[in-house]
Amino acid sequence: MAAAVEDEPTRRDFLVVASGAFVAVGGAAAMWPLIDQMNPDASSQALAAIEVDLAPIAPGQAITVLWRGKPVFIRRRTPAEIKQARQTPLEDLRDPYARNPELPPDAPATDANRTKKGHEEWLVLIGICTHLGCIPKGQNIGDKKGDYNGWFCPCHGSHYDTAGRIRKGPAPRNLDLPPYNFTSETMIKIG
């Protein structure tokens, strides 16, 4: 009889388990504000949209603007650069996806999918190397543009082509495109 009674959980066992569980859950819940406070705050999350006037940019020129704390590359490509990007077979690409937020994630990285229809000479990219976040060279006259005539990241040697696609080096992805739209023939709105 004694053995059977001892095996039965008592009221005290229940209280020990219940209060232990309560402390564990409460402790874990109290940790969350301490962890989450480090995430981007409300002011960083407030998305600013910017407008950029493209009129002064001549073919072959490029400008860099700041959007959401990130540099955005805007390059007006020459016909030769566009041709080079279009003639690249898709199987030569290291990253097959367009990385365009306005297209499905599996859209192929064709030059058409990296630009806006009717505005093919304009290439708008987030100018942050997808390897470790450096700013690639290639925006300024005289910059090293890499083996594919696009951009070259000096930090760890990633080469991007004239559609901002990774061709050589450690970067895993094509340069990301920001969300943007043409508001007129010479104005774009990023964000």
Added chain:
Amino acid sequence: MVHHESSYQPGTAIERWLDQRLPIIRMAADFAAFPTPRNLNYWWTFGGILTFCLAVQIITGIVLAMHYQPNDALAFDSVERIMRDVNWGWLIRYTHAVGASMFFLAAYIHIFRGLYYGSYKAPRELVWILGVMLFLVMIMTAFMGYSLPWGQMSYWAVTVITNLFSSLDSIIDGLGTAIVQWIWGGYSVTGVTLTRLYSLHYLLPFVIAAIVVLHIWAFHITGNNNPTGLDVRQESDTVPFHPYYTIKDGFALALFTLLFAWFVFYAPNYLGHPDNYIRANPLQTPPHIVPEWYFLPFYAILRAIPNKLFGVIAMFASILVLFIVPWLDTSRVRSTKYRPIYKWFFWLFVATCLGLGYLGSKPPEGAYLVWARICTFWYFFHFFVVLPVVGLIEKPKPMPASITESVLGSSEGAAGERGGGGTPEPGGATACPEKR
């Protein structure tokens, strides 16, 4: 280790009163009298030197914190104010900056000493593991400290290193980005990031100090290793820590501070990078980013691998592999002095690490990249193949019968010395399987 009985006798009524309540004087006295192998060479002085380095960094760091502004608009100027306006600010800042390099120099010597003399082997595995933890926290602290002047190198070092975590995106999509944005507190490195790095840079040295206490505590349980790797077996094998090793450590420290002072006074910026005297600019990456010299070998490993995720994994693995060294090494002989084959591999490994350091400072292209890959391969080959295999096939050299004999040369001398233990007993198998 011979069990260390406390020999402290409270001399006064106050000491007796204290001894019954908080035996802190007894603790200090036992520390001073700790029986330490009599044959420790100068490579053993770097533990004390490292303690000195930690103290220097904490003291100069607290002073710098009185003048530094952890705000992205003010940080760069506040550092220049320390250099130009604050009384002795130049000296305190240069000591802190050079001190970081000296700290790593001493740490690397200390680590290689442990590797050479097998100080990680049973029963000192935890001493070693705590040491690797100290190294990891040192790396984090130094990285955060380097960000604080908010120059170009600071900014881009933070960008590149925090972006290492974005490689996790290729395992779980979005995970890496979420972690990186959590670290940044935004969508890029900003003043928000600077302030939190400052907060943690102030915290971590005290974490280091706490782990140092555990590290020292652990080897006071096992006793020090020594150049022969033999266990202490008799009283004549040891001398009290004070005055023998306080003096020896003190002399080595004096030489070390000469080097330290030479850098502080004659070449304070030699180990730094001139680009860090340019204010941080989020729109322009410096043409040639290199970390401080003490991170170069790991940076070379990161860049040697042409895949982002695997490069990051290899870099972290190159440090984390140290944790399992006690179990990778199959040799039962501690000291490399008695390991005729491993000795060559040890020095080849040292050369590999130095080579990686050199290659980390060079651009990742051409022959540099080829050599970085060869050295990276050998770095891991050493740990995962050389360490286990050489221990199995090697025939160790004959070893002295005891620490005393290794110093005095003959067993008569050993027996006579200090009326010690008489005939040396055969040692533990772990220390010396190959007795003469």
